[in-house]
Amino acid sequence: MMKKTKNAITPTREEDYPEWYQQIIKAADLAQSSPVRGCMVIKPWGYSLWENIQKILDGMIKETGHKNAYFPLFIPLSYLQKEAEHVEGFAKECAVVTHHRLETGPDGKLRPAPAARLEEPLVVRPTSETIIGEMYANWVHSYRDLPILINQWANVVRWEMRPRIFLRTTEFLWQEGHTAHASEDEAREETMRMLDVYADFAENYLAMPVIKGEKSESERFPGAEATYCIEAMMQDRKALQAGTSHFLGQNFSKAAQIKYLSDQGREEYAWTTSWGVTTRLIGGVIMIHSDDDGMVMPPRVAPSHMAILPIIHKAETRAQVLEYCEKLSKRLSEMSYGDNKLRVEFDTRDIHGGEKAWEWTKKGIPMVLEVGPRDVASNSVFVGRRDLGRQNRKSMSLDELISTAVDQLEEIQKNLFDRALVFQQVNTFRIDSKEDFEAFFTPRNQDKPEIHGGFAMSHWCGSADVEEEISNKYGVSIRCIPFDTGDGEGTCIFTGKPSKQRVVFAKAY
Amino acid sequence: MMKKTKNAITPTREEDYPEWYQQIIKAADLAQSSPVRGCMVIKPWGYSLWENIQKILDGMIKETGHKNAYFPLFIPLSYLQKEAEHVEGFAKECAVVTHHRLETGPDGKLRPAPAARLEEPLVVRPTSETIIGEMYANWVHSYRDLPILINQWANVVRWEMRPRIFLRTTEFLWQEGHTAHASEDEAREETMRMLDVYADFAENYLAMPVIKGEKSESERFPGAEATYCIEAMMQDRKALQAGTSHFLGQNFSKAAQIKYLSDQGREEYAWTTSWGVTTRLIGGVIMIHSDDDGMVMPPRVAPSHMAILPIIHKAETRAQVLEYCEKLSKRLSEMSYGDNKLRVEFDTRDIHGGEKAWEWTKKGIPMVLEVGPRDVASNSVFVGRRDLGRQNRKSMSLDELISTAVDQLEEIQKNLFDRALVFQQVNTFRIDSKEDFEAFFTPRNQDKPEIHGGFAMSHWCGSADVEEEISNKYGVSIRCIPFDTGDGEGTCIFTGKPSKQRVVFAKAY
Incomplete structure (x- = not known):
């Protein structure tokens, strides 16, 4: 058996976290950059994780009364313009379709045909509030x-100048919920319901502990009245926004004229919400x-459970x-895990056993079952668990x-969650002075600038100017105003003004 | 109970088939045109049919050893150009992205920012052979x-000048398989395997009898060596191409340089295939x-089975x-139908019972279960089956x-298939002279130009010129050269030259 002498991934997290992230994606064969700038190719092992995410979350979205539909990829420019803040927020990252035909130009090269120029350019949807609003109206x-x-x-x-696979890509996959209601209360309730669904999904399936809260005004979705989010801590102690739910008030219904006759016979504007999670979640699971x-794949969403x-x-x-393994594979494949069958890989490839085992380890499969002649003789299996490490096989x-x-x-699922929760907790600090705050967010080790202090829970007076200053000075943002901090009012550490509650400050993806 | 005096859909199929088609889509609330020219909105009831199609077909695609992945939406212009026939075939229908940012112009209106013009325009994928080939290389x-x-x-x-919902839309949804092989035989085998999967799926799930065959050269996928298809007959006796499978030879592997070192140590080009079905299938199910x-929804893919x-x-x-219905609903919902639970709608809306029943009839739900006080008293249910008509409830x-x-x-599933098969058979004719052919494809009733003769099985010498002439003269094309006609060689009815076999001529969508 191959003896473990060094780690499978170079560099390690400590050595170079951003590069470690790229190497994980490569070693696990999850995805790769494509020759189309900013766009990724999601490879089968990574896509299978996305399919499992889709399947489970889709079930939860349907359980809460929603149905799926499909709206156009293209949005006329004029629609985007109907909500002023919305267009302001997305204009800079829009891919624009201007022609509907190619032709061979005078130089013999293919070009957009000048005669096929669109009267009104079409934007490739960065999000669908405007086109869906038009249909709802x-x-x-x-x-x-x-x-x-x-x-x-x-x-x-969303055109991305500094793409990073799964985390920031020009094209990404997502689900976007869009609802319209007859009352503000009902729309607010819906916004919270879906935030809860996301938190439930992140914690119970991705084993990703999250903090639920509201975004500050400057981090709000363009055009929303209020944006709520779930935030998770990665292993470099940076925050990842893992899902958002927006209460849109009547902004989009006024822009698109979604009006209805109330039971009182009055014409009213509907109240709308939108909410989404993206392939960015995969980046979160990795990190x-x-x-x-x-x-390391959480078993409940793992492409396969055991090899x-x-x-x-x-x-x-x-x-x-082979016969023994075949029987084992058959028996395991017939077993249920939750609502599904156990997903078992029977790897008969003719390569070295140690190499194979490392390959599956790098791919993050929860359990590796090695079977040699001695195991057959003793009617046993040599079991390795991804959460315990190769040295703890038995x-x-x-x-x-x-x-x-x-x-x-x-148990693996639970261990992953518990480990991540402890990590989040030990790296979250109540910070009560500006000096401590500054020290906390100043890299302590210049060799490892990518490992950060963690989450700072500090009092803040609510000023957007202060928020901007902090962002400029420390590269730190308010991740959310959490629903539940366990302590109440206080004094803003930046201005000395009264603060209603602590908020979460962190560096973020 | 509402008495049936006339049909729910106006016009009927006989009166105006194309308009009937639009009215079915509206009455069943399946989809609608969007304000984005040529793009449709698939509404929940229609999308649910697509989800069922996806789920079943996805299972069949995985059963045959394939895995899902995801490739970029955008294709650089230069990639499309690498395969000459391919670009020729698609250039005229490409949506082209030329800018990656919007800005406010001097007139105060939003416009593509001139400074954000792309060096190389990007095409919105009309199909992905070129970008996927690049990755495979x-x-x-x-x-x-x-x-x-x-x-x-x-x-x-694919930019569409004469869009028609589900059948021809600028944006559509599909699956596209792309495989690469070390030998021609293996690639040819794969092409046929997937054609068989499509035929199996169409017949056994969509209850759509199909004819399998090869396309003539002029109907081949641009860049393919051979295109195979399944063709179905609609109720206006026109043909619908319901799925295609392409043997691409080494054309795309040469264009993208998909090369491998063989077990003999020689550098070889891979052999590739591609195959797909689209949301057009929904149009086929309707028609x-x-x-x-x-x-009328085939039960195996119906969004819901009973109301x-x-x-x-x-x-x-x-x-x-209500209590009785509630119990009934619970009991039925716990039952299995194939690999799924029975999908039951319990419609408690406060509208007239007859109106409700007609609504579900128009939506095509396989069974409607009406329950009044007398049914409760006699512990029974008034059952209507969509295949038998409202007059045959019992x-x-x-x-x-x-x-x-x-x-x-x-039984409903089987009835729908049998009925469609009989319809296809009685409207398929062996036609052995040019005069009969001409008469067959000349509308016999000028009031109903949209109801056609059906499929003509005739001998054809293989000439593309003849094919083009027929197309120009009668608006009729060779749908496929079927694998199995039951009779052998003969004489071309147009040229008198020898013909290897009969081929299927028809008007087509």
């Missing part, structure tokens, strides 16, 4: 037509769980080992493996 | 890296099964009827309903 006439509770799984484009040996690796040194034991009887497999997966 | 080095068996679910854009009362409608005339029976004991529900759905 068409669908809603009376209070009986409300609420409209619709979700869409789609690709969106919160993976280690210096590669990706069976026949270890064959001699030709004469080959048939016997032999287990076949019966024990079968009877504990699902529990072990759930 | 990067992934493939040795014969050990082959085959690559990947599928993608995505949106694509093959629906009637003058609305949509329970409490019929409440008097307030005093309300609670009793009372059934609760036990009988429960014990036969799944069988009835399967």
Whole structure:
């Protein structure tokens, strides 16, 4: 068996966190940059994680009464312009379609045909409030037509100058919910309901502890009345916004004229919400769980749960080992894990066993089951768990493996969550002076500028100017105004003015 | 109970088939045109049909060894140009992104920012052979890296001058499989395997009988060596191409340099295939099964299987009827249909029972279960089946309903297929002279120019000139050269030259 002498991933998290992130993606074969600037290719192992995310979250979105639909990729320029803040927020990152045909130019090269120039350019959707609003205006006439509770799984484009795979890409995949309601209360309730769904999903499936809260005004979705978010701490102690839910008030319904006749016979504007999570979640899963040996997949969303690796040194034991593994694979594949069957990889490729085991480790599969002739003889399996590390593998009887497999997966799931929660907690500090705040966000080790202090919970007076100053000075933003801090009012550490509560400051992705 | 006096859909199929098609889509609330020219909005009831199609077909694609992945929406102009026939085929329908930012112009209006003009324009993918080929060239080095068996679910854009919902839209949804192989035989086998998957899916899930065959050269996918298809007959006797599978030879691997070192140590070009089906299938389902009362959903892909409608005339029976329906709904919802639970709608809306029943009829739900006080008293249900028509509803004991529900759905599924197959067969003719051919494709009733003769199985010498002449003269094309006609060689009815076999001529969507 290969002996572990060094980590599978170079550099380690400590050595160079951003580069470690790129290497994890490569080693686990999750995705890669494409030749189209800022756009990624999501490879099968990474896409399978996304499919599992989709499947589970889609179920939760439907459970809460929403239905899926599909709206156009293109948005006429004039629609985007209907909500002033909205267009202001997205204009700088819009891909614009201006022609609908190519032709060969005088130089013999292909070019957009001048005669096929669009009268009104089309924007590739950066988000769909405006086009969906236009349709809702068409669908809603009376209070009986409300609420409209619709979700869409789609690709969106926001031109990205500094792309980073999964975290910031020009094209990304997401779901966007868009709802319209007859009352403000109902719309506010919906906004919170979906934030809770996201938090539930992040914590219970991605094993990603999150802090729920409201965004400050400067971080609000362009055109929203209020933006709520879930924020998670990555292993470099930076924050990742993992999902957002927006209460849009009547801004978009006024822009698109979503009007209805109330049960009192009055014409009213609807109240709308929108909410979304993206393929960025995959970046979050990577950064919160993976280690210096590669990706770590939370079992509940893992593309596969276990890999069976026949270890064959001699030709004469080959048939016997393969037969044993085959039976094991069949038996495990018939078992249920949650609502699904166990997903088992039976890796019969003709490469060295140690190499194979490392490959699956780097891919983050929760359990690796190695089977050699001695395991066959003793009716056992050599079991490695991704959360415990390769050095803690142990032999287990076949019966024990079968009877504990699902529990072990759930234990891994729990361990990952607990570990991440402890990490978040020990790296979150109540900071009560400007000096401490400055020290906290000044890199302490110039060799590792990418490992940060963590989350600072500090009092803030609510001033946008202060917020901007902090951002400029320390590169730190208010991640959210959390719902629940456990302590009450205080004094702003920057201005000495009264503060209603502590807020979360952090460097962020 | 509402008495049926006329059809729910105006006009009927006989009166005006194209308009009937639009009215079905409206009455069943499947989709609608959007203000973005040529792009449709797929509404929840229509999208749910697509989700079921996706789920089943995705399972079949995975069963045959493929994995899903995701590639960029945008394709650099230069990539498209690498395969000469390919670019020729798609250049005229490409949406072109030329700018990556908007700004406010001197007139105060939003415009593409001149300073943000792209050096190389990007095409919104009309299909992904070129961008995926580029990635495969990067992934493939040795014969050990082959085959690559990947599928993608995505949106694509082909600018459409005469859009028609589901059938021809500028943006549509599809899956596109792209595979690369080390040998021609293996690639050809893959092409056929996927054609068989499509035929299996169309016939056994969409209840859509299809004819499998090869396209003539002029109807080939641009850049392919051979294109195979499944063709179905709609109720106006026109053909609908319902899926295609392409053997691409080495054309795209040469264009993108997908090379590998063979087990003989030689550098070789890979052999590639691609295959796809689109949201056009929904148009096919509508046109093959629906009637003058609305949509007819094949049970295996229906968004919901049955609607329970409490019929409440008097307030005093309300609670009793609702309770009975609630129990019925619960019991049915717990039952399995194939790999899924029965999908049951319990429609408690406070509108007239007849109106409700017609609504569900128009939506094409396979079974409508009406329950009034008398049904409660006799422990029965008034059952309507979409394939039998509203006039054939009958009372059934609760036990009988429960014990036969799944069988009835399967019977509906079978009836729809059988009916469509008979329709296809009685409208397919062996035509053996040019005169008969001409008569067959000349509208016999000038009032109903949209109802056509059907499929003509005729001998053809293989000449593209003849094919073009027929197309110009009769608006008829060769739908496919079927694999199995049951009879052999003959004489071309247009030229008198020898013909290897009969081919399928028809008007087509």
